[in-house]
Structures are given as C-alpha cells and as structure tokens.
Amino acid sequence: MPDQMPFLYPRADNQKASSANTSAPDYAQFPLFREAKAVRVTVEEGATILFPTKWWHTTKTHEPSILVGRVHLNEWNWTDFNRDNFELRRHKHPxxxxxxLAYGTVLGHWLKMQEKFA
Structure with a gap:
C-alpha cells in the first residue's frame, strides 16, 4: 500500500526498492520496518494478480514457476512512469x-492526441 512507504526505507538510487531485506529485515538498522503492514496473498496456478500503481510488493515462489510481468500505461500513470524511468537512470547515465525523459514527454503528448482521435 502506498501509505506504507515511510516504513519501507526506499533506496536512494531507486525509490521503488527497499533498503531492507523484506524476507529477513534487520530491525536494528531499519526499526520502522516493524510498523509496515503487509497484505499476504497466495496466487493459485493459472491466476493473475494486479499491483496497483505505487503499491509496494515482494514475491516468493514455493516451486519453480514462470512469471509474466507487464506494465499497463495510460494517461493517468504515464507521467509517473516517465519520471520513474528518469530517476532510475539519472545518477549513472544523466x-x-x-x-x-524528453522522448517520453513528447511521446506521452502524441499518444494522448492519438487517443482523442481514435
């Protein structure tokens, strides 16, 4: 859940990843991690799960499996997606x-225009 972010210790280089080991957190180093509220779900064979925008998640598989991940983009989350990509790259490859970022901004405007005329 997005409101749990203060307890998850986002990494400096990637605000969508935790500095804490979610499987075995070091509470001495990350004391607020104890306050994080988790939602646990078991996804059965053939089922699908959707992680809403800005929801933190971690996964654990109990047996060999194949995962297919996908990002659904639209006018409501395009700007955040574009900004996140910029933030992930800006320190190593400014x-x-x-x-x-520039390409994504222009592309976002173009796609929005295309949707209006589709």
Whole structure:
C-alpha cells in the first residue's frame, strides 16, 4: 500500500526498492520496518494478480514457476512512469536519462492526441 512507504526505507538510487531485506529485515538498522503492514496473498496456478500503481510488493515462489510481468500505461500513470524511468537512470547515465525523459514527454503528448482521435 502506498501509505506504507515511510516504513519501507526506499533506496536512494531507486525509490521503488527497499533498503531492507523484506524476507529477513534487520530491525536494528531499519526499526520502522516493524510498523509496515503487509497484505499476504497466495496466487493459485493459472491466476493473475494486479499491483496497483505505487503499491509496494515482494514475491516468493514455493516451486519453480514462470512469471509474466507487464506494465499497463495510460494517461493517468504515464507521467509517473516517465519520471520513474528518469530517476532510475539519472545518477549513472544523466544524458540518457534526460533524453529518455524528453522522448517520453513528447511521446506521452502524441499518444494522448492519438487517443482523442481514435
């Protein structure tokens, strides 16, 4: 859940990943992690799960499996997606990050126009 973010210790280089080991957290190093509220779900064979935007998650498989992940983008989450991609790249590859941000911004406007005329 998005409101749990303060307890999950987002990494400096990736605000969508926790610095804490979610399977075996070090509470001395990450004391607020104890306050995080988890929602546990078992996904059965053939089932699908959707993680809403900004919901933190971790997965554990109990046997060999195949995962197919996908991001659904639309006008409501495009800006956040574009900004997240920029943030992930800006420290290691600032020029690539800026070019990707510019491209994504222009592409977002173009796609929005296309949707209006579709």
């Amino acid at each position: 020029a690539v990050a800026l070019a990707t």
